[in-house]
Amino acid sequence: xxxxxxxxxxxxxxxxxxxxxxxxxxxxxxxxxxxxxxxxxxxxxxxxxxxxxxxxxxxxxxxxxxxxxxxxxxxxxxxxxxxxxxxxxxxxxxxxxxxxxxxxxxxxxxxxxxxxxxxxxxxxxxxxxxxxxxxxxxxxxxxxxxxxxxxxxxxxxxxxxxxxxxxxxxxxxxxxxxxxxxxxxxxxxxxxxxxxxxxxxxxxxxxxxxxxxxxxxxxxxxxxxxxxxxxxxxxxxxxxxxxxxxxxxxxxxxxxx
Amino acid sequence: xxxxxxxxxxxxxxxxxxxxxxxxxxxxxxxxxxxxxxxxxxxxxxxxxxxxxxxxxxxxxxxxxxxxxxxxxxxxxxxxxxxxxxxxxxxxxxxxxxxxxxxxxxxxxxxxxxxxxxxxxxxxxxxxxxxxxxxxxxxxxxxxxxxxxxxxxxxxxxxxxxxxxxxxxxxxxxxxxxxxxxxxxxxxxxxxxxxxxxxxxxxxxxxxxxxxxxxxxxxxxxxxxxxxxxxxxxxxxxxxxxxxxxxxxxxxxxxxxxxxxxxxxxxxxxxxxxxxxxxxxxxxxxxxxxxxxxxxxxxxxxxx
Numbered sequence: 003x004x005x006x007x008x009x010x011x012x013x014x015x016x017x018x019x020x021x022x023x024x025x026x027x028x029x030x031x032x033x034x035x036x037x038x039x040x041x042x043x044x045x046x047x048x049x050x051x052x053x054x055x056x057x058x059x060x061x062x063x064x065x066x067x068x069x070x071x072x073x074x075x076x077x078x079x080x081x082x083x084x085x086x087x088x089x090x091x092x093x094x095x096x097x098x099x100x101x102x103x104x105x106x107x108x109x110x111x112x113x114x115x116x117x118x119x120x121x122x123x124x125x126x127x128x129x130x131x132x133x134x135x136x137x138x139x140x141x142x143x144x145x146x147x148x149x150x151x152x153x154x155x156x157x158x159x160x161x162x163x164x165x166x167x168x169x170x171x172x173x174x175x176x177x178x179x180x181x182x183x184x185x186x187x188x189x190x191x192x193x194x195x196x197x198x199x200x201x202x203x204x205x206x207x208x209x210x211x212x213x214x215x216x217x218x219x220x221x222x223x224x225x226x227x228x229x230x231x232x233x234x235x236x237x238x239x240x241x242x243x244x245x246x247x248x249x250x251x252x253x254x255x256x257x258x259x
Numbered sequence: 260x261x262x263x264x265x266x267x268x269x270x271x272x273x274x275x276x277x278x279x280x281x282x283x284x285x286x287x288x289x290x291x292x293x294x295x296x297x298x299x300x301x302x303x304x305x306x307x308x309x310x311x312x313x314x315x316x317x318x319x320x321x322x323x324x325x326x327x328x329x330x331x332x333x334x335x336x337x338x339x340x341x342x343x344x345x346x347x348x349x350x351x352x353x354x355x356x357x358x359x360x361x362x363x364x365x366x367x368x369x370x371x372x373x374x375x376x377x378x379x380x381x382x383x384x385x386x387x388x389x390x391x392x393x394x395x396x397x398x399x400x401x402x403x404x405x406x407x408x409x410x411x412x413x414x415x416x417x418x419x420x421x422x423x424x425x426x427x428x429x430x431x432x433x434x435x436x437x438x439x440x441x442x443x444x445x446x447x448x449x450x451x452x453x454x455x456x457x458x459x460x461x462x463x464x465x466x467x468x469x470x471x472x473x474x475x476x477x478x479x480x481x482x483x484x485x486x487x488x489x490x491x492x493x494x495x496x497x498x499x500x501x502x503x504x505x506x507x508x509x510x511x512x513x514x515x516x517x518x519x520x521x522x523x524x525x526x527x528x529x530x531x532x533x534x535x536x537x538x539x540x541x542x543x544x545x546x547x548x549x550x551x552x553x554x555x556x557x558x559x560x561x562x563x
Contacts, residue, residue, distance in 0.1 A: 067460060068460075069456055069459065069460065081460070086456075086457070086460055088453050088456075088457070089453075090451075090453055092451060092453045092454050092457055094454070094471075094472070094475070094476070095476070095555050095556065095557070096475045096476070096478070096552070096555045096556075097555075105461075105471075106461050108471075109458065109461040109462065109463050109467065109471075110461055110462065137554060137555040138555070139555060139556075139557045
């Protein structure tokens with residue numbers, strides 16, 4: 003591994019910033035989903051939250067994006083600057099790849115010329131050239147996620163919210179897309195708040211991993227991941243990687259009890 | 260999470276930004292059927308229906324030549340044999356003209372009624388999809404409308420609309436409205452929750468949401484409704500003509516006239532025409548629907 007990497011420089015002044023301060027969320031039906039969660043994500047940071055299913059991880063993203071209003075605490079951030087990538091690709095079945103990627107720009111009334119250019123760029127960026135005119139039913143799960151990603155990239159968000167985007171994919175495709183996501187992360191320098199239940203994915207991608215407990219979700223541990231970027235696929239098989247993954251796993255198990 | 264050897268471990272196994280997508284990622288949407296399978300499909304698609312048709316004709320002949328007299332103790336002429344129906348109804352020039360004119364008028368009534376149902380039904384459904392109180396308030400009446408026997412309200416219809424064309428169209432609308440409302444409403448309301456969230460995040464207005472998310476997504480359901488309603492509109496037109504007989508002579512009127520005159524061959528000819536009209540509009544709307552949504556829609560009966 004080479005060391006000539008740009009260490010992300012956190013900068014509170016930029017728009018790419020999410021700050022959760024003692025955030026709690028209790029749903030109207032009484033479900034206590036999130037309890038006193040505090041953390042921040044800055045530009046150039048890749049923060050991943052791991053936790054058991056149903057621990058309120060996704061709720062964090064919904065709160066960050068403004069889709070759901072927290073019942074306690076404060077959230078600072080700019081939802082307009084955020085790209086939200088859902089667990090499902092949520093493609094519009096009746097639109098081609100190209101027109102799906104165009105959707106957000108269209109909804110936000112971006113000038114047509116700029117849209118066309120950005121859409122074309124991002125189709126190439128996520129490796130979908132040649133598939134522009136296909137419909138979602140003709141795509142594999144991995145390709146659908148690429149479309150979903152490109153659709154958000156068109157808006158050039160400075161912060162990404164990822165809700166288990168690769169959770170439904172097979173492991174080979176998932177690792178593939180992890181590698182690609184990291185190249186994007188490196189080239190675009192966005193901030194990232196990523197949700198997953200895969201420890202390996204979390205450690206591989208992140209600058210920091212937060213471990214969340216079962217419901218009500220609390221942050222019970224935080225790990226800084228020291229590996230520099232770019233991270234090669236080989237990293238997953240190193241001893242140090244295994245060690246950190248082990249620690250995260252341990253914390254997760256502790257949180258589960 | 261196991262470190263399996265084939266998970267693309269080599270450095271540079273993948274470069275994201277070089278624009279080369281993994282081709283093996285592509286799924287073949289329509290797998291090419293092997294010859295044997297194709298043969299099987301020809302069998303079900305072609306030979307089955309032909310056999311069913313032959314069976315239908317055979318039963319028809321059997322009724323005429325044997326069953327009516329031997330089993331039901333009725334005169335054979337009550338069910339005219341198919342060849343005579345064809346001969347008298349469609350090979351005779353005058354009779355054919357009368358019947359085809361009837362077909363024309365019935366088609367006009369059915370299509371007028373269907374058009375009104377489509378416009379009215381979709382408007383109602385869109386309204387209901389926008390405001391739940393509308394749905395709650397008016398749904399029961401729609402169900403009731405659907406349950407009313409037309410015969411029971413013919414006097415009312417006649418006293419308001421007379422015995423002509425407009426009364427027939429009204430019957431058509433009453434019969435064909437419900438499937439359009441229910442299918443459209445179902446389609447509009449079944450848009451994915453996350454897709455709604457997505458539209459919310461990007462500041463979509465109600466109108467945008469309707470035009471770009473709900474309506475396009477509802478198209479398969481809407482066309483199902485159209486198809487059902489199209490078949491019903493033909494029934495509505497014929498039934499309407501049976502009651503409201505002033506003016507243009509549609510198939511329903513002809514049916515009754517021929518029955519009164521004991522002209523059974525022509526009566527069966529009219530019956531054939533009306534069922535063929537029903538099949539035609541049903542097929543037409545199926546075809547249009549397929550043209551509109553077939554490219555993207557994955558039906559649960561894919562590969563039919």
